[in-house]
Amino acid sequence: MAAMAAALRGPVARFRSRTRAWTRGTRGAANAVGAAQLGKKVAVADYVEPSPRGTRWGLGGTCVNVGCIPKKLMHQAALLGGMIKDAHHYGWEVTLPIQHSWKKMAEAVQNHVKSLNWGHRVQLQDRKVKYFNIKASFVNEHTVQGVDKGGKVTLLSADHIVIATGGRPRYPTQIKGAMEYGVTNVALECAGFLTGIGLDTTVMMRSIPLRGFDQQMSSLVTEHMESHGTRFLKGCVPSLIQKLPTGQLQVTWEDHASGKEDTGTFDTVLWAIGRVPETRNLNLEKAGVNVNPENQKIVVDAQEATSVPHIFAIGDVAEGRPELTPTAIKAGKLLAQRLFGKSSALMNYSNVPTTVFTPLEYGCVGLSEEEAVALHGQEHVEVYHAYYKPLEFTVTDRDASQCYIKMVCLREPPQLVLGLHFLGPNAGEVTQGFALGIKCGASYAQVMQTVGIHPTCSEEVVKLHISKRSGLEPTVTGC
């Protein structure tokens, strides 16, 4: 959510210390609420530029409206489809085949999103944070100007300004239309649930899946999707999209490996080729705020301060930060406490856990195997791993080929855990506690000393005993 907290200057009164958080997203709200709770006069400016298709949304930012929340709900819808089929094996007499109504699902999801928009407005109101639905940009380093939908201009000035304008999807400039191209976690998550609700889905990728993530795990993620009905066109790049008389889209692409061209017909083409930070229209230069010219992200220090000491940036718009909701929220809260609450606590961006909510979920925290090896050298890294089968898959005879766990440790005793990678059901739920273990400096020995909870998938982590180095078969057998 782009919330901009701004202190109001007007004919009404003069305010001594004001804070303006210019945030778009939950992070902005968190910061605004935090600052307001500490007694500051705060305003938030949030505005959603309609997408090329005209899509807009309310208060709450990407996460609430067009990110984590609707994504996880649609992922759940897809998972439920799988559960209905499972139920049959467990004795439930469901008449197959089953149908899915997109309209019903989308409506249910949007109803929840709207309730969250409302919840955020109420929260801001309760904390007496002024909310402006204006498209704001800098006039100078203490003043921001915004135009509302009706064209009315508002001028806001403040002692402190926080920018949390987030990002928006990138569009390929030379091609019109949309197609699943590029394989970020956004792409795979969407392809995953679309397949799960019964749609014929193809993912076109230029090079590797889940760039930045552990590549062995990323391959297992896509392998699972492929064996469950999602088609992959690897090493392909689209060159042309045309609308056919039927209303469908014809896509032409080039296969880089063979050099050949191919075409396909689709009802929808969904771009998920990355996101661009929302910094172009802020007139940052008028405030003297620097961006990294390569990626247009705002350069910040450990205090989240920009090149201008009283202007801050948090969330996806800030350079070098994980593009995750909870990090943005936490950074915002801590910032408010540092500015007005006499705290000096800085945000810790290391070992941030995350989860990719693909049909088979991938949760991870810490270093990937490649990163560990690059940092410490192969001889100093020990990787313990296991293929396991969730108990619930047994009765349904579900394919567990990609249910896999790997723990990357330092080889030297006590074998500090550097990273954990879990591919399986409920990966997010599993990974969170282990992230805490890593934060506590867990060693392999300590993980092994912990007794497992039986029967769960997560207990397989505390039972890992086969190292990659041993070359032994890592498949778990037995109860």
Add this chain to the structure above:
Amino acid sequence: MVLDFVVPSPQGSSWGLGGTCVNVGCIPKKLMHQAALLGQALQDSRKYGWEYNKQVKHNWETMTEAIQNHISSLNWSYRLKLREKGVAYINAYGEFVEPSKIKATNKKGQETFYTASTFVIATGERPRYLGIQGDKEYCITSDDLFSLPHCPGRTLVVGASYVGLECAGFLAGLGLDVTVMVRSVLLRGFDQEMAEKVGSYLEKEGIKFQRKFTPVLIQQMERGSPGVLRVVAKSTEGPETIEGVYNTVLLAVGRESCTRKIGLEKIGVKINEKSGKIPVNDMEQTNVPHVYAVGDILEGKPELTPVAIQAGKLLARRLFGGSLEKCDYINIPTTVFTPLEYGCCGLSEEKAIEVYKKENLEVYHNLFWPLEWTVTGRDNNTCYAKIICNKFDNERVVGFHLLGPNAGEITQGFAVAMKCGLTKQLLNDTIGIHPTCSEVFTTLEITKSSGLDITQKGC
């Protein structure tokens, strides 16, 4: 060599290699729990756009057949594993006759004798009966439930141990009419605030509770599969009696150690006469040096499969592998797989207060709403998270409690963190994974001592 023998239950149930967990415990329990959860998922799925037949019935026989097939495969894989490792497996009932000699009696009554220099007893437990008229003839226990050839129908569960509540939970989830009769408290030994929340949820799911009653008579009204039973129960607080009619009565009133008829007295192994449990030292050694014990029969140790497995593994390594490592029984996590699962690690609030005193503790808690429950309109103030911290040790987390979906999956990692000395500050410093239930632990702010309201809103 392994001697394993299952004395058939009063109802005639028996099973293969693998012990309670595999055959009549964790494994079939979790699978039936899953069957019940899938029933819930079927209902939820309609709100997410799925469309199929309005009335979906559950077929008990289909389910138990599928589960028994899986169990058989596990029995088989254990036999294979023993064979692969060159371990002789004797399907016979073992008893000590001399300090280094046991008598093994098979199904046919044939006796064979074996000697060894070291013995490990892991005979586990069997369900207790009430000792009232009709209990052994007409009641079933968890020994019988998972292979019951017919649907149990309208069921009375006697007992509110986790066995009782888990069974009641999944039976209700499969659509059966379930009543739970409780003599005193729910989930004895567990955090009682959490136990009551578990109970409330079961009630909301339609399970009836008869609290402070205990059965005194069970009569068969009609034979059948299932038949019809009449149960008379007496109040624990006065002369009141109640009667009920059920198809099945499932007793879950505790388990008894299988230690009284294995000749321990012949070789001088001491047991706790009252409980039947065997006291051991921190090396799992009984008072007789060459006799060890692991698992549910140990006095003062948690009755959990992974604990037994871990203790057994480490014992073998100490006896024959030159290891010195002992089993760590501190902060052992567990989960009660009731319809709404309860995961915990460390101390209950009552125990923490007893050990540390109330003023030295800070309890952080919150209600939370799983995202997946929003669309289905399930209550937003049911799931609950609580941590108990020791103020005088850096707010070290001494108790972790969670009531919510996938509690087992969530609790495991936190158990590792507690082993590594988890503190509230470390929780504060850790980023949550969004959107999940587990992230609630990284944002706990409200303490019980503040008295603030924890009722729910927002993303």
